[in-house]
Amino acid sequence: MSLPIVAILGRPNVGKSTIVNRLAETKGAIVFDEPGVTRDRTYQPAYWRDREFLVVDTGGLIFDDDTEFLPLIRQQAMAALAEASVAIFVVDGQEGPTTADEEIATWLRQQSVPVLLTVNKCESPEQGMAQAAQFWSLGLGEPYPVSGIHGNGTGDLLDEALKHLPPQEELPETSEIKVAIVGRPNVGKSSLLNAFVGENRAIVSPISGTTRDSIDTVVEREGQTYRLIDTAGIRKKKHIEYGPEFFSINRAFKAIRRADVVLMVLDALDGVTEQDQKLAGRIADEGRACIIVVNKWDAVEKDAYTIYDYGEQVKSRLQFTEWAPLIFVSAETGQRVEKILELVNTAAEQHKRRVTTSVINEVLEEAGNWHSPPTTRQGRQGRIYYGTQVSTQPPTIALFVNEAKLFNDNYRRYIERQFRESLGFTGTPIRMIWRSKKVREMERGSANRATRV
Structure with a gap:
């Protein structure tokens, strides 16, 4: 430091x-x-x-x-x-x-x-x-x-x-990536932090609930600075009493909000639990980039198909973060731990990525050619006029359409898949805003009336 x-x-x-x-x-x-x-x-x-x-x-x-x-x-x-x-x-x-x-x-x-x-x-x-x-x-x-x-x-x-501090030095400006390490108690979050740092930076114990505070640690790899935030294990709300654990979990949720990328740690021996699913939903709701880290992989009996079967199970159960890359590691042995940072770099870059309006509309045109918007029983069909990216972190795309309610969930998911297949956006959620022509005309009319007044 x-x-x-x-x-x-x-x-x-x-x-x-x-x-x-x-x-x-x-x-x-x-x-x-x-x-x-x-x-x-x-x-x-x-x-x-x-x-x-x-x-x-x-x-x-x-x-x-x-x-x-x-x-x-x-x-x-x-x-x-x-x-x-x-x-x-x-x-x-x-x-x-x-x-x-x-x-x-x-x-x-x-x-x-x-x-x-x-x-x-x-x-x-x-x-x-x-x-x-x-x-x-x-x-x-x-x-x-x-x-x-x-x-x-x-x-x-x-x-x-x-009086006892060394002279102030001019420190170079560095762009750090904030990485929150979250998961249920005792899945190996602190062990993973220590594996990154190479020292016993956080207390590791088989007793769940060891970590209380959210712990910031700064590390550097190949010129890139990372702020690693170890957090308390997140249990079901009904098991939490007011006290240190209550404050610890609130700190963990705040760590998710201030992170660029979240490492969601799973225990390979336990698989995906209901609490893991809820946590994945929270990460997606907060709009954070995410990497799914399956820890303790060294303790799993494996054959040639285990990693593929396990990966499919994780993806199917964590539907809120199906866009998140998956990596199998062992914090205890260090297996593949350093590769996590390569995925973090990609996810952080995609999370703040901006795409031009012309490219977005090329994707929309191609998507419409392959699969046209649905038509109602009354013969009314949805129509997408154009799209544009309105913000980053996460990438947010506004689609201007004739009437938003004409586009069902299946078609909306199809459009998001087309963006991912064409543009990538690996490791980050995409937010889609469907804006009806009627809404836009009402907003324009309100603005005109305000101008006349």
């Missing part, structure tokens, strides 16, 4: 994610009154005075407990510290110094990274200095009283943090 990094560390439930959201001026980190909500390290872009940097949220550090995710959380926090220019050690001003704070302080004193001791939950400026004074005993220098909720003291903290 080219921007300098500020790592946020501390024991559970001291308000690290609240501090991250305050410094980054976003709500990107999940804040919930429950310890252990944050697990992976998550990056948020931040800006202070004339400097840009990344703020990294980490899970709560506990050194004397090796149960569940705690060793993996420590590993993630240590990785964040290793790449940071400065660390912000967050403690709870209302609770005072604890044994866990002392253990973390002892560990931080052994590191080579400068540390700013930040006393959170100092909501009152008058009492804040007294609350902060208790933490001189940790031996990490001056404690900075702040309120992550109200923002008190964060300006002074950022002024001090800037």
Whole structure:
């Protein structure tokens, strides 16, 4: 990553994610009154005075407990510290110094990274200095009283943090492709992210629901920059209670909306489930480009026909995204993982592709010659006057016709197939707007009346 990094560390439930959201001026980190909500390290872009940097949220550090995710959380926090220019050690001003704070302080004193001791939950400026004074005993220098909720003291903290960041460099403009990795819990999304990056960037566990936040990771391949967004596993709505998982899934849906391309990950052993079908429908509704990634392919018993039969089953069950390319991979072994980015490049390019009006009308003329529009029992036939592309991401084509209701669903699907066969549009949905002549005349009449008035 080219921007300098500020790592946020501390024991559970001291308000690290609240501090991250305050410094980054976003709500990107999940804040919930429950310890252990944050697990992976998550990056948020931040800006202070004339400097840009990344703020990294980490899970709560506990050194004397090796149960569940705690060793993996420590590993993630240590990785964040290793790449940071400065660390912000967050403690709870209302609770005072604890044994866990002392253990973390002892560990931080052994590191080579400068540390700013930040006393959170100092909501009152008058009492804040007294609350902060208790933490001189940790031996990490001056404690900075702040309120992550109200923002008190964060300006002074950022002024001090800037002193430890390397000089600002002129960074070249890069066009990145945003890629969201989505799917049901435990299909291997985080493993796929780690396979791309080549390190344990996200915590991987056989326990479903390990990933809580949407995790952004930037990688570069052959001069192209990709922002990979790992997301929480999306379960059926009826199984979700209000709390961390509720916020996690909302983050996943937002990740789909801000992505250029969505990698929809399936478990090869489970096949396509009802939840996968619903998720495919959501991706199509959002108008995102998509690649279907069948993970754990190494665990499937295969013969010469398996991949073809399986592919047909996936396509038939995911009708909302039948236009999406399909790739069979193993995140564990790395099989075909790098080929995913080749498909991403194509899908991203097609998603923002624009076609001239003359080419669109050539396709329409050819389609009409092969299969003319349907005729009603009363002898009325649909007629397409012309078409033009009105927007991209996704490609959206407006067709101007005599009366839209004369074109049934079968013929509309036929026209879309003709566009795909003639023009490609691999990996992206196409939106078709059928506009009746009567509607256009009414709009033109309204405009004329407004002009006369």
